[in-house]
Amino acid sequence: MTINLAQFCDQIQPQILGIHPYVPGKPVSDLQRELGLTRISKLASNENPLGASPSVIAAITTELSEIARYPDGGAYILKDALSKFLNLPMSQITVGNGSNEMLELVARVFAGPGDEIVYSQYGFAVYPLCAQIVGATGVEVPAKLYGHDLTAMLEAITERTKVVFIANPNNPTGTVFGKDEWETFISQVPKKVVVVLDEAYLEYCDYADYPKGSDYLSSYPNLLVSRTFSKAYGLAALRVGYMVGCAEIIQYINQVREPFNVNHYAQVGAAAAIQDQDFVQKSVALNKSGMNQILDALNRFKLEYIPSSGNFIAVHFGEKASVINQKLLQSGVIIRPLGGYGMPETLRVSIGSEGENQHFIDALGVILNELEAN
Ligand SMILES: Cc1ncc(COP(=O)(O)O)c(C=O)c1O
Known part of the structure; x- marks a missing residue:
């Protein structure tokens, strides 16, 4: 039929x-x-x-007999490892099926039809998709020299803006912005607008003036920082990423997260990967x-x-x-x-x-x- x-x-x-x-x-x-x-x-x-690190392969191999069991929905071992690594309480950390999932969950928590999500021209392709999936309007701000024009992005924020997505460094252009530009931007974003700073390539970036998102969390409760195990940690096949932010927002993201969104092997693999810097x-x-x-x-x-x-x-x-x-x-x-x-x-x-x-x-x-x- x-x-x-x-x-x-x-x-x-x-x-x-x-x-x-x-x-x-x-x-x-x-x-x-x-x-x-x-x-x-x-x-x-x-x-x-x-x-990937040999210790990741060893950790996963040891756990193969657990394949018939559901993973820990709270991802304790991974969040515990992240908590120690980042020096942040577990309540400020959530994990996803790749950082991609975290980006989409933020859109689902904050935006819907009639709302706007702001991102840059040449920004990561998933940002406009996140807006579309939830029925929000994607607002693409023209890039400056292939990178984010944070001044123009600030000007693009309206009453209807719920989320701003920013990648530093950006993919696919590889551009990076420094502390001055970032601090001028984040200090002027209205407090009710959520800013997602996507640091998928943080480990590779050797820019001396790099503004590490996690350093700004205590000053800006509207800031969320996403990172991934798919790149420098070499775990792309496992699909695992994480997001940090204020505990209240992280709690809402957990509410829309699938119960077992990060599988057991991704949890043990990523927890082992963090130990092998x-x-x-x-x-x-x-x-x-x-x-x-x-x-x-x-x-x-x-x-x-x-x-x-x-x-x-x-x-x-x-x-x-x-x-x-x-x-x-x-x-x-x-x-x-x-x-x-x-x-x-x-x-x-x-x-x-x-x-x-x-x-x-x-x-x-x-x-x-x-x-x-x-
Ligand atoms: C800027 C950026 N953010 C997020 C992601 C998503 O990565 P993953 O879902 O594998 O964590 C990518 C992947 O290429 C990326 O380039």
């Missing part, structure tokens, strides 16, 4: 009909199936080329050398790029960006086109292992030569 789609559309919430789903990086298995390639370097999702430092060091390796090549190729404080870099390729992306795929290199972000001439490359970076550099060199010859 087939569904009469037109009839069904009437039943669907109007805000859901217009949603364009988030487009993730192409999985390695897809490219393997499509082109039968054996050497594939995935530099499309800002993952950790080092993998040496691994995080190794990941950060590898990212730094990999970034230099790729920047050297981009400079040699005379390509323009946006200086990045994350584990990725957005490179301007001009009108041949799409062709270059296709040719890179044929060479087994998966990177991320940014057409969905309104940057059709820009491609984002995640920093991988030395070998993966070299694969990208060699393939790109061949492609650029070929294009120049034609």
Whole structure:
């Protein structure tokens, strides 16, 4: 029996009909199936080329016999580890199925039809989706030099604004803002407007003037800070992130959270990952050398790029960006086109292992030569 789609559309919430789903990086298995390639370097999702800490693998392996049990809905072991690491009470911490879930939960708690959610042009693609899912109006503020224009974002706040999403560093542009800009902004945001500072790439950022969100929690109860285990901790497959803020707001987020939103292996894995800060430092060091390796090549190729404080870099390729992306795929290199972000001439490359970076550099060199010859 087939569904009469037109009839069904009437039943669907109007805000859901217009949603364009988030487009993730192409999985390695897809490219393997499509082109039968054996050497594939995935530099499309800002993952950790080092993998995860061996202590995470050991902690998860030890717990395999628990697979038939529901996880702890309160995520005690993970929140306890975070509490000690962040020096914050557990009541100020909540955890999610990736930090992505936390972002959506904030929108669900605070916004609905008639409300506004403010974010930046070239901001993380999930922010407009969060607004759409809850039927709120997304307000995109033009970027300044590919980064957040915090002055303009402040001006965009109206009586109807419920949430402001900000990423520092930002993905996909890698831009970062400093303490002055941040403090001027957060001190002027109306107290009833919730500001979500998304620090998914915090560990990679070595900007000396970086305003760490957790340092501002005691002054700004309307501030929520989200972080993830998917990047520098190398746990993207587990889907686990966390959010910190004032206990009252965290309590409301817990009220809309699914009872078992973070699975047992994500909880034990993330708790073990926090204990291994040496691994995080190794990941950060590898990212730094990999970034230099790729920047050297981009400079040699005379390509323009946006200086990045994350584990990725957005490179301007001009009108041949799409062709270059296709040719890179044929060479087994998966990177991320940014057409969905309104940057059709820009491609984002995640920093991988030395070998993966070299694969990208060699393939790109061949492609650029070929294009120049034609
Ligand atoms: C800026 C930013 N925030 C949040 C996320 C979500 O990460 P996760 O859901 O894996 O924690 C990402 C992922 O790419 C990101 O780039």
